[in-house]
Each structure stands twice: as structure tokens, then as C-alpha cells.
Amino acid sequence: MWNSFKTDDQMGMVAQITTYAGGNGDKIHTYTALPQGNGPFPGVVLVHHMPGWDELYQEFARRLANHGYNVICPDLYCRFGHGTPDDVTAKVRGEGGVADDSVVADSEAAMKWLKALPNSNGKVGIVGTCSGGRHSVLVASRVPGFDAVIDLWGGRVVQSADQLTPQQPVAPIDYTKDLNCPILGLFGNDDQSPSPEQVNQHEAELKKHGKNYEFHRYDGAGHAFFYHDRPAYRQQQAMDGWNKVFAFFEKYLH
Amino acid sequence: MCTMIAMHAAIKGAGKGSEGWFPLTQANVGFDHATHSQAEHALLLDFVNGDLGPGARVAVEMDIASGRALIAQLQAAIEAAEASGVAE
Numbered sequence: 103m104w105n106s107f108k109t110d111d112q113m114g115m116v117a118q119i120t121t122y123a124g125g126n127g128d129k130i131h132t133y134t135a136l137p138q139g140n141g142p143f144p145g146v147v148l149v150h151h152m153p154g155w156d157e158l159y160q161e162f163a164r165r166l167a168n169h170g171y172n173v174i175c176p177d178l179y180c181r182f183g184h185g186t187p188d189d190v191t192a193k194v195r196g197e198g199g200v201a202d203d204s205v206v207a208d209s210e211a212a213m214k215w216l217k218a219l220p221n222s223n224g225k226v227g228i229v230g231t232c233s234g235g236r237h238s239v240l241v242a243s244r245v246p247g248f249d250a251v252i253d254l255w256g257g258r259v260v261q262s263a264d265q266l267t268p269q270q271p272v273a274p275i276d277y278t279k280d281l282n283c284p285i286l287g288l289f290g291n292d293d294q295s296p297s298p299e300q301v302n303q304h305e306a307e308l309k310k311h312g313k314n315y316e317f318h319r320y321d322g323a324g325h326a327f328f329y330h331d332r333p334a335y336r337q338q339q340a341m342d343g344w345n346k347v348f349a350f351f352e353k354y355l356h
Numbered sequence: 357m358c359t360m361i362a363m364h365a366a367i368k369g370a371g372k373g374s375e376g377w378f379p380l381t382q383a384n385v386g387f388d389h390a391t392h393s394q395a396e397h398a399l400l401l402d403f404v405n406g407d408l409g410p411g412a413r414v415a416v417e418m419d420i421a422s423g424r425a426l427i428a429q430l431q432a433a434i435e436a437a438e439a440s441g442v443a444e
Contacts (some may be wrong), residue, residue, distance in 0.1 A: 152358040153389050185410035188391045192402045193410040195362055196384035232389070233358045257358050267360065295358065325396060326389075333394050 103345050104256065114138040115167045117160070122174070122215050125207025130180035132212070135161050135167035138311035142223035144249075145216030147209050148175035149230030149237045152199070154191035155179055158331060169348055171227075171355070172219055174212045178205050178237075199233075201269040202240060203329035209241040213248060225249040225355040226281075231328060232257065235275055235287075242285070243277035252347055253287045255325055257295030260303050278307045284314040286350040288343045290323030290336075318346060359397070361387045371403045371414035378412050381405045430438040 107113065117135040124130040133155070137143055146166050150159045155177040163173040179194045181204070194200055213226045227250035230238040235256025242251035258265065261273035285308065289301045296304070301319065308315040320327065320343070326334040328343060363385040380403050383431045390398035398417040405412040418426070 153391060183410045189410040189413050191391075192384065192404070192413055192415060193399070193406070195386055195388065195400070196382075196402060196404070198362060199358075199360055236358075249361065258360075265360075270360075274395070332396075334396060 103245050103348055105342060112139065113168065115164065117167065122176070122211070124176060124180070124211045125204060125270075128181070130208065131155075131177040131184075132177040133163055133177075135160075135163040135173040135175075136219075137167050137170055137172065139221070141172075141221030142349065143170055143172045143219075143221050144223050145172040145174070145213070145219070145226040146351070147212045147216065147226060147228040147238075147241075147248075148173055148208060149205070149228060149234035150175060150178060151230065151232035152191070152192060152195075152236045153232070154187035154194075156187035156191075158329060165344075171351065172222065174216055176208045176212050178208055181264045198267060199269045202237070202271070205237045206241050206244050210245045210247075211235070214247070217247075220270070227251065227351050227355050229254065231255060232326060235259075239281075239285070240274040240277065242283055243274060243281045246282050248283045250283050250351060251285045252350060253344070254328065254347075255289050255293055255296065257293075257325070259296060260300040270271055275304055275307050278304075278313065279309070281308070281313050284354055285316070286346065287315065287317040288346060289317070289319050290325060290327050290339070291319050291321050292324035295325070296312075310332075315349065318343075328351070361384075364413075367403070369403075371405075373412060373414050375411070378405055378408055380414075381407070388412045390417050391415075393419075395419055399423040 115137045121129050122132050163175045166173045179190050182194050196237050216226050228238045229252035233256040235253040238251050242248045259274045283347050305317050320339040323336040323339040327336040328340045365383045367383050369380045384402040386400040401416040403414040
């Protein structure tokens with residue numbers, strides 16, 4: 103929880119851009135934030151959003167690490183080249199987006215990287231916002247080994263046939279029966295993607311398959327309500343949401 | 357929302373980016389999350405040269421009404437240029 107540390111706690115972390123062996127063993131960049139100490143610490147794969155591998159996600163990584171999680175946030179756009187986050191994102195957008203298979207492979211490799219850390223407690227969660235929420239659901243459904251997944255307003259979990267693309271050939275909702283771990287979902291009722299109807303549809307599918315899920319819907323919030331750098335930020339809903347994120351990971355990753 | 361709306365046009369010309377002028381080869385047009393403008397979504401125009409890397413980019417974000425106004429004036433300028441006889 104926010105501000106739950108003790109003023110005489112030992113706190114520290116090492117946060118940096120580094121590289122790791124991603125999907126296919128490719129050397130790709132990643133931002134890691136690792137708390138100092140012997141742990142054991144749970145791990146979190148942080149899946150960045152469509153607007154890119156950006157400073158906001160570096161902050162998210164450090165926030166999670168500050169609460170005692172080993173965090174790895176792979177640059178899912180690494181293979182498209184390098185530059186400022188918005189320039190790289192523009193290139194990816196212009197080429198139709200990153201392929202789901204690429205994200206799944208990099209995320210699986212990230213999960214294994216976390217589990218191999220000497221201070222790992224053996225448990226790993228996955229979380230992302232926007233497209234990262236969608237990807238988190240997809241990865242947790244296709245890859246065994248995750249202990250919790252958090253979908254923060256992931257759009258296009260529900261996709262109509264005409265929304266499928268070569269990069270996104272299957273809607274994540276169609277993998278629901280294969281979901282391997284408990285899921286937390288946070289959504290804004292003013293969001294258009296996912297719309298409240300699509301959130302209901304996703305919840306119904308989880309229920310149908312007997313999955314362990316927890317969905318929360320916020321009035322007065324739309325898409326991206328955690329983003330303090332954007333007009334979409336909603337302070338009250340965001341802080342409540344962060345506390346739900348920490349409570350969920352506390353419950354399933356410790 | 358992540359619309360994944362992305363259109364392309366091959367273009368000949370030059371653009372001025374963060375490091376000066378460079379030759380342009382393509383214009384990408386999207387409608388998706390805005391990076392800088394205050395709207396949640398915007399028309400995203402990127403004039404790029406893929407051979408020069410992601411930084412070879414002139415970026416514009418605008419709302420849909422602005423896009424329509426721009427299209428109208430582009431069209432008007434093109435027609436005027438052709439009518440002038442000096443369109444080349």
C-alpha cells in the first residue's frame with residue numbers, strides 16, 4: 103500500500119536500462135528495477151503500453167520495486183530500432199504494431215529471467231496498461247508459469263473478426279479457457295476500449311470458464327486514468343487502483 | 357483506445373526534423389493515442405524516412421476538424437497549382 107513503509111526501513115534499489123535474452127534468444131533492451139537485499143522477492147513482468155517504452159513505465163517499474171518486487175520491463179519495440187520513445191512508437195505504429203507472438207516470447211523470457219534471480223521467491227506476476235493490459239492477459243493465457251496477472255484497461259481483449267490483423271491474429275478473450283492464474287482487472291466506465299460492454303463480455307467469459315478473477319470499474323474515469331502526465335489522470339481512482347494492484351500482488355505473489 | 361488505425365503514402369520531398377532537413381520517403385497517417393496534444397486521441401501525421409532510423413521524423417498531432425481543414429486546403433492548393441500551369 104502507498105506510504106505503508108516504516109521510516110526506519112532499509113530501502114534501496116538498482117534501476118537501469120540493460121539487456122537480456124528475449125524471445126528467440128535475441129538480445130533486447132529492458133528496464134529493470136531490483137530492490138536491494140536478499141529477499142526473497144517476487145517478480146513482476148511489466149508490459150509497456152502502445153505509446154511506447156517510455157519514462158512513465160520506468161516510473162511504474164520503480165514504484166513496484168519500491169514495494170519489494172523485482173521488476174523487468176522489456177522494450178517490446180527494441181527490434182524496430184532506437185530513438186526517443188515517441189519516435190520509435192511512431193515507427194512501430196506505422197508498421198502495424200508489434201506482433202503478439204513477439205510480445206509473448208519476450209514476456210516468457212522475462213518471466214524466466216526473474217525466476218533465475220538468486221533472490222527470487224519463485225513467483226512472478228505480469229501487469230500492463232492499455233495494449234500492455236491486453237498483452238498481459240494474452241501472455242498469462244498462453245504461457246504457463248505466471249502466478250497473477252493484472253489487466254489495466256486493456257483494449258482489444260475483445261476483438262471482432264474485422265479487427266484481427268497479422269500482428270494480432272487471435273483475440274485474447276478466445277484464450278480465456280487457458281488462463282493460468284488469477285486475474286485482476288481495473289477499468290474506467292468512460293473508456294471506449296475496452297467499453298463497459300466489452301468488460302462485461304470478458305468477465306462473463308472468465309466466469310463461464312470458472313477462472314479466479316476480480317474486476318473493478320471506476321466511475322468518472324476513462325482510459326489511462328493512472329497517467330499523471332496526461333489529462334486522463336484521475337487522482338482518486340488512480341490511487342485506489344494502485345492499492346488494488348499492490349493488494350492483489352501481495353495476495354498471490356507472496 | 358489502441359485503434360491500430362494506420363495508413364501510408366509514398367512521398368517525395370524533404371522534412372525538417374530535430375537535426376535539420378532530410379529527404380522524406382513516406383507519410384504515415386494514424387488516429388490513436390496522442391503523445392503531446394491534450395486530446396486523448398488525435399490524427400497522427402508522421403513524415404519519415406525509414407532508411408534513416410526512427411528519429412528521421414516530422415511529427416504532427418491534430419484533431420479531426422483540423423485534419424479536415426488541412427485536407428481542404430491541400431486540395432485547394434493543389435488545384436491552384438495545377439491551374440497556374442507551374443505545377444511541376
